[in-house]
Amino acid sequence: xxxxxxxxxxxxxxxxxxxxxxxxxxxxxxxxxxxxxxxxxxxxxxxxxxxxxxxxxxxxxxxxxxxxxxxxxxxxxxxxxxxxxxxxxxxxxxxxxxxxxxxxxxxxxxxxxxxxxxxxxxxxxxxxxxxxxxxxxxxxxxxxxxxxxxxxxxxxxxxxxxxxxxxxxxxxxxxxxxxxxxxxxxxxxxxxxxxxxxxxxxxxxxxxxxxxxxxxxxxxxxxxxxxxxxxxxxxxxxxxxxxxxxxxxxxxxxxxxxxxxxxxxxxxxxxxxxxxxxxxxxxxxxxxxxxxxxxxxxxxxxxxxxxxxxxxxxxxxxxxxxxxxxxxxxxxxxxxxxxxxxxxxxxxxxxxxxxxxxxxxxxxxxxxxxxxxxxxxxxxxxxxxxxxxxxxxxxxxxxxxxxxxxxxxxxxxxxxxxxxxxxxxxxxxxxxxxxxxxxxxxxxxxxxxxxxxxxxxxxxxxxxxxxxxxxxxxxxxxxxxxxxxxxxxxxxxxxxxxxxxxxxxxxxxxxxxxxxxxxxxxxxxxxxxxxxxxxxxxxxxxxxxxxxxxxxxxxxxxxxxxxxxxxxxxxxxxxxxxxxxx
Amino acid sequence: xxxxxxxxxxxxxxxxxxxxxxxxxxxxxxxxxxxxxxxxxxxxxxxxxxxxxxxxxxxxxxxxxxxxxxxxxxxxxxxxxxxxxxxxxxxxxxxxxxxxxxxxxxxxxxxxxxxxxxxxxxxxxxxxxxxxxxxxxxxxxxxxxxxxxxxxxxxxxxxxxxxxxxxxxxxxxxxxxxxxxxxxxxxxxxxxxxxxxxxxxxxxxxxxxxxxxxxxxxxxxxxxxxxxxxxxxxxxxxxxxxxxxxxxxxxxxxxxxxxxxxxxxxxxxxxxxxxxxxxxxxxxxxxxxxxxxxxxxxxxxxxxxxxxxxxxxxxxxxx
Numbered sequence: 001x002x003x004x005x006x007x008x009x010x011x012x013x014x015x016x017x018x019x020x021x022x023x024x025x026x027x028x029x030x031x032x033x034x035x036x037x038x039x040x041x042x043x044x045x046x047x048x049x050x051x052x053x054x055x056x057x058x059x060x061x062x063x064x065x066x067x068x069x070x071x072x073x074x075x076x077x078x079x080x081x082x083x084x085x086x087x088x089x090x091x092x093x094x095x096x097x098x099x100x101x102x103x104x105x106x107x108x109x110x111x112x113x114x115x116x117x118x119x120x121x122x123x124x125x126x127x128x129x130x131x132x133x134x135x136x137x138x139x140x141x142x143x144x145x146x147x148x149x150x151x152x153x154x155x156x157x158x159x160x161x162x163x164x165x166x167x168x169x170x171x172x173x174x175x176x177x178x179x180x181x182x183x184x185x186x187x188x189x190x191x192x193x194x195x196x197x198x199x200x201x202x203x204x205x206x207x208x209x210x211x212x213x214x215x216x217x218x219x220x221x222x223x224x225x226x227x228x229x230x231x232x233x234x235x236x237x238x239x240x241x242x243x244x245x246x247x248x249x250x251x252x253x254x255x256x257x258x259x260x261x262x263x264x265x266x267x268x269x270x271x272x273x274x275x276x277x278x279x280x281x282x283x284x285x286x287x288x289x290x291x292x293x294x295x296x297x298x299x300x301x302x303x304x305x306x307x308x309x310x311x312x313x314x315x316x317x318x319x320x321x322x323x324x325x326x327x328x329x330x331x332x333x334x335x336x337x338x339x340x341x342x343x344x345x346x347x348x349x350x351x352x353x354x355x356x357x358x359x360x361x362x363x364x365x366x367x368x369x370x371x372x373x374x375x376x377x378x379x380x381x382x383x384x385x386x387x388x389x390x391x392x393x394x395x396x397x398x399x400x401x402x403x404x405x406x407x408x409x410x411x412x413x414x415x416x417x418x419x420x421x422x423x424x425x426x427x428x429x430x431x432x433x434x435x436x437x438x439x440x441x442x443x444x445x446x447x448x449x450x451x452x453x454x455x456x457x458x459x460x461x462x463x464x465x466x467x468x469x470x471x472x473x474x475x476x477x478x479x480x481x482x483x484x485x486x487x488x489x490x491x492x493x494x495x496x497x498x499x500x501x502x503x504x505x506x507x508x509x510x511x512x513x514x515x516x517x518x519x520x521x522x523x524x525x526x527x528x529x530x531x532x533x534x535x536x537x538x539x540x541x542x543x544x545x546x547x548x549x550x551x552x553x554x555x556x557x558x559x560x561x562x563x564x565x566x567x568x569x570x571x572x573x574x575x576x577x578x579x580x581x582x
Numbered sequence: 583x584x585x586x587x588x589x590x591x592x593x594x595x596x597x598x599x600x601x602x603x604x605x606x607x608x609x610x611x612x613x614x615x616x617x618x619x620x621x622x623x624x625x626x627x628x629x630x631x632x633x634x635x636x637x638x639x640x641x642x643x644x645x646x647x648x649x650x651x652x653x654x655x656x657x658x659x660x661x662x663x664x665x666x667x668x669x670x671x672x673x674x675x676x677x678x679x680x681x682x683x684x685x686x687x688x689x690x691x692x693x694x695x696x697x698x699x700x701x702x703x704x705x706x707x708x709x710x711x712x713x714x715x716x717x718x719x720x721x722x723x724x725x726x727x728x729x730x731x732x733x734x735x736x737x738x739x740x741x742x743x744x745x746x747x748x749x750x751x752x753x754x755x756x757x758x759x760x761x762x763x764x765x766x767x768x769x770x771x772x773x774x775x776x777x778x779x780x781x782x783x784x785x786x787x788x789x790x791x792x793x794x795x796x797x798x799x800x801x802x803x804x805x806x807x808x809x810x811x812x813x814x815x816x817x818x819x820x821x822x823x824x825x826x827x828x829x830x831x832x833x834x835x836x837x838x839x840x841x842x843x844x845x846x847x848x849x850x851x852x853x854x855x856x857x858x859x860x861x862x863x864x865x866x867x868x869x870x871x872x873x874x875x876x877x878x879x880x881x882x883x884x885x886x887x888x889x890x891x892x893x894x895x896x897x898x899x900x901x
Contacts, residue, residue: 057802087808095805102803107796112818112893121814125805157894173804 002073003030004213005054005181010068012046012053018064023049025237026068033180036207036214038228038245040221040260042464046237047217051183054215055098056082056090072097075180096126099174103186105166109158115142115169116154122176141172145202163334164195171202178210185217192333193491197535200226219465221260222267222494222537225249233257249539264465265472267494267536270521274327274501276480287321288452288485289345289372294318294354296337296344300557310559314340316509317354317564324452325479327486329500329517331493331532335556337509338489342455345487346374373446377458379438383430389416389441390426396448408448415444418481419474436467440474447478457489472498493536497521502575505529509556510564515576525570525578589886593879597872601656604871605649608864615639615665615862639665641864652868661872662865666858671869674854679873682851684755685766685773685842686835690828692774697781698824704782705789706812716782723779732772732845739768752849769846773839777831784827788820795819821892829885836881837874 012024024046031037041047052058053065070082074097085093094100102108110118119138123129129137135154142150145168158166167187174182184203188196204227207214216227224231225245232242233256241254252258266272296315315337322328332338343349373396376382383392393412394404402408416425419440421433430438439459446454456475460468476499479486490496496503497517504514505528513526524530568580616635617624627635636642640651655662661671704716739745753761792798793816801815838852851870858866889896 055803057799060799060802091805091807093805094803098803100800100803102796102800104796108800110797110801110815110819111895113815121801121806122804159895170800173800 001032002077002079004033004035004073005031006069006071007050007054008069010050010053010070011066012049012058012063013066014063018066022066023063023237024053027234027237027239028068029232029239029242031181031213031215034207034211034213036216036227036229038216038218038224038231039234040218040224040231041234042219042466044236045234047234048185049237050234051100051185051215051217054082054181054183055094055100056085057094057100059087072181092126095122095174095179096177097179098181098183099177099179100183100185101167101170101174101187104190105163105170106158106190108170109166111158113157114154115156115158115161119154119169119173119176122173126177137176141176142169144175144206145169145172147172163191164198167191167195167199168202171199171206175206175210175212178212180212182207182212182214183217184214186219187216188223189219193493194333194531194535196223196537200537203227220537221249221264222539225539226537233260259466261539263469265469265492265494265498267497267533267538269533269538270497270518270523272497273517273521274476274499276476285323288324288326289322289487291318291320291341291345292355294341294344295352296340296349297352310557311562313509313556313558313562313564315344315351317567318506318509318511320504320511320514322453322485322487324485325483326502327479327488327500329488329490329496329503330506331490331496331503332506333491333532336506337556338491338506339457341506342374342457342487342489346372346455371452372455373449373451373453374455374457375439375442375446375459378462379435379442380462382442383438385430387429388426389428389430392430392441393426393445393448396445400449411448412444415447418478419444434467436463436471439463439471443471443474443478447482450482451484453485453487455487455489458491459488460495461490461492468495469498475499493521493533505532510567510579513576513578515573519573519576523572523576525572525576527581529578586883589883593876596879597875600875601653601868601872602649604868605645605652608859608862608867609645611859611862613862614641615864617862619665619861652865656872661869664858664866665863666861666866671865674866675851675870675873678849678851678854680754681752681766681848682836682838684762685770685839685848685850686832688766688770689774689777689835690832692770693777693781693831694824694828696774697778698785700778700782701785702789702812702817704786705793706808708790713786716786720779720782720786723775724783726776727841728772728776728839729841729845731775732769732842735768735772736845765846765848769839769842769848772842772845773835777835780827780831781824785820785824788823789816792816792820818892822889825885825888825892829881829888833878833881836877 007030008028010024010027011022013019013022015021027046027050029037039047039050049058049063052061053063054070056065058065065083068083072080072082072093074080080089080093082090082093109115116135116138119141120129120134123134123137127137138154139150142153147153147165147168153161153165153169158169161169170187182203187203188199191199200223203214203216206212207227214227216224218224221231228245230243231245231248232239233248233254234240235256241248241252241257248257249261252261294315295313295317297311297313300310300312318337318341320328330338330341340349344351387395390412393415394408397404397408412426413423416423421437421440421444425433425441430441433441439462442459459475460471463471472495475486478484486499488496488499500517502515503517503520504511505520505526506512507528513520513524513529520529521533524533569577570580571577616627616632616639620627624632633642640648643651652662659672661675663669664671664674667674700716700720704713707713752765755762789812793812795816797819798811798815801811806815836851838850838855840852840856842848843850843853851874855867855870857863858870
């Protein structure tokens with residue numbers, strides 16, 4: 001039995017001297033008909049380069065295949081050599097026999113062409129369909145990925161659709177000509193967790209229907225449990241381990257695989273929450289941050305002069321308090337209002353209504369009068385590339401009217417050491433640091449003013465999984481040491497479980513459930529929290545069947561003067577309540 | 583449509599601003615129409631003669647009265663009378679404008695026909711020798727002054743081939759198209775060369791940007807050929823900067839190209855304005871500047887409408 005795809009000793013290099021700059025260094029695997037291989041690894045492991053080499057798209061990304069063999073069994077059972085194939089031969093293979101979907105659905109579709117034309121193109125290229133036939137085929141392709149109202153959607157351009165819908169369109173394009181191999185390169189990484197669950201469910205269903213083979217690239221080993229037959233773990237351009245799914249997940253042999261399985265945050269339904277720093281709301285304790293009925297609305301106007309006709313209710317009546325030394329995680333999906341809440345607390349957006357009091361009580365005497373600081377999501381974009389680390393750390397001091405003196409210098413040195421960066425970092429520039437190190441710098445910058453509250457807006461989301469774990473550890477240590485209160489904004493349940501004492505689930509601008517982390521994660525009460533938790537991939541759920549759900553996120557646009565109905569709360573346990581559902 | 587109306591409504595405001603600027607600026611130039619017309623003999627005029635000439639030109643009034651009269655005239659479709667030509671300003675401009683418009687259009691056609699393919703070629707042969715060649719030529723094109731190129735063309739043709747560019751009375755397109763083209767093709771090439779160089783550079787860099795975008799990779803993963811990737815997927819996305827540049831350059835060309843008109847002895851807007859300034863022909867300068875500003879606004883509007891046609895993400899008129 002010839003495998004569908006056979007890769008042996010694949011080597012890929014970049015630059016003027018590809019032999020010397022190999023990113024993939026001798027990868028071998030076979031893929032049988034109908035089989036799904038998951039390639040797992042962190043950024044820089046060579047997993048995406050391996051994927052792009054299979055259909056030779058790597059040639060356009062500056063890469064060169066420097067050695068090895070890749071053979072594809074074609075539909076007529078002839079064997080096609082992917083290494084020696086010419087570009088015209090390859091265009092006949094791409095899309096027809098090998099389909100591919102990518103990480104960023106928002107940027108992977110051509111912004112100036114309609115959805116219809118982009119799907120029709122595949123049929124035009126490989127099936128010689130034109131005109132009405134191509135349109136009909138495009139509509140069928142959309143029906144197949146369970147997109148409602150496909151006919152209308154064909155006339156849309158990509159900017160009119162959400163990320164989840166666009167990824168479905170991408171899948172429709174990739175599967176248009178029934179390829180026998182689908183390469184999915186981190187297809188759900190840019191999506192919300194509930195949307196991710198839907199896309200995974202869709203891929204599993206389509207695989208069953210068509211019997212295609214799949215190569216699924218991901219950094220999240222939890223995600224592969226639901227879909228893979230076999231797993232290959234990559235590190236530094238080499239396959240460190242490969243085998244059957246159960247064998248890898250239950251009985252990993254290599255230390256790196258074990259590290260990915262154990263040290264990296266995985267969601268554990270509330271059994272891995274923190275045991276330290278229990279909430280103490282005794283009479284003597286004042287919260288470090290108290291937010292009362294926070295409302296943020298953005299008025300909608302049809303033109304500059306006309307009156308507002310409605311408003312986007314980004315945050316609609318949010319209350320919580322945050323004790324010193326405590327972490328409150330705000331979880332929710334994109335567009336739920338979690339980041340707007342954080343920005344309002346910092347004064348980065350104006351709140352329409354509501355009050356918050358900050359630093360009512362400081363945890364220690366030396367905490368400053370400017371008590372809230374922030375760490376942002378993208379460490380690559382939130383450090384000015386033209387400033388040295390010294391200037392970056394001095395910035396908050398200067399901005400608040402302080403002076404850079406011996407005391408400031410001493411604090412810089414202490415903090416750098418504390419966040420685990422070398423002493424000589426001060427005169428260096430951001431580009432000399434890795435993503436994880438940059439995020440440590442951002443944390444040091446946030447601590448320069450001795451804040452009582454630190455807002456962490458998706459602070460570890462952009463980091464590799466094993467770096468994530470270390471930064472989380474650092475955050476916990478710093479919290480204990482300085483008595484910091486964290487407002488931790490995240491969409492990632494596994495990360496939240498590791499750092500939160502309490503969790504607030506936010507949906508459509510309102511908190512729907514709030515309480516003790518263990519209680520919320522293990523016994524969710526609100527239907528949305530349940531849905532959110534059910535969508536988190538874990539290594540325990542193997543080949544589990546997700547229900548497809550094509551409902552869209554509700555619109556937050558409300559007519560002028562709209563006020564939400566007052567919340568009715570139901571109490572579950574000492575510190576756990578959920579909004580009553582109508 | 584709503585957007586178009588609102589956009590057109592801003593035109594009078596802009597023109598008002600331009601009118602004040604040009605009115606003040608031209609009066610800051612020392613000297614007046616009488617001296618400019620009569621030269622040193624103006625000193626021989628008696629005060630009475632001078633006063634009556636001043637009254638004839640309307641420059642005896644205070645500046646705000648002059649401005650008011652001028653604006654009032656414009657509202658009635660009267661841009662005033664040119665002192666040098668003794669004819670209505672509008673007639674003079676309308677007579678000169680077709681040549682300028684034709685020259686601008688011809689140069690733009692040359693620029694786009696040469697510059698875009700060259701830019702696309704360079705982008706798809708990035709960092710190869712041919713790319714370097716295109717970039718060097720484009721750099722030369724951008725940095726060579728038009729009079730150097732113009733003289734070079736005339737010299738090469740006459741000294742090298744004994745051919746003289748068509749001189750003499752200018753023939754409008756509708757009277758003698760062949761003679762008209764033979765008169766305009768060399769000036770158009772002279773102007774179009776630098777224009778093409780800019781188009782080459784900007785379309786090269788726009789194409790390079792676009793070719794590394796994710797959707798181009800998607801198109802390749804579908805099995806699209808190299809040609810289809812360039813023309814169908816990349817080019818439409820790379821057009822916006824090209825349109826922006828072309829709009830600005832075209833707008834400038836509609837104001838006349840003084841040096842090229844001078845070299846090829848063409849009666850275009852540029853030379854007319856230059857002469858009018860030297861003659862202190864206030865009405866003609868003012869009228870011409872308003873006319874040029876109006877053209878620029880029309881071109882800008884067309885550019886903005888082109889954006890909408892090119893990119894569905896761009897919506898006009900939303901705050």
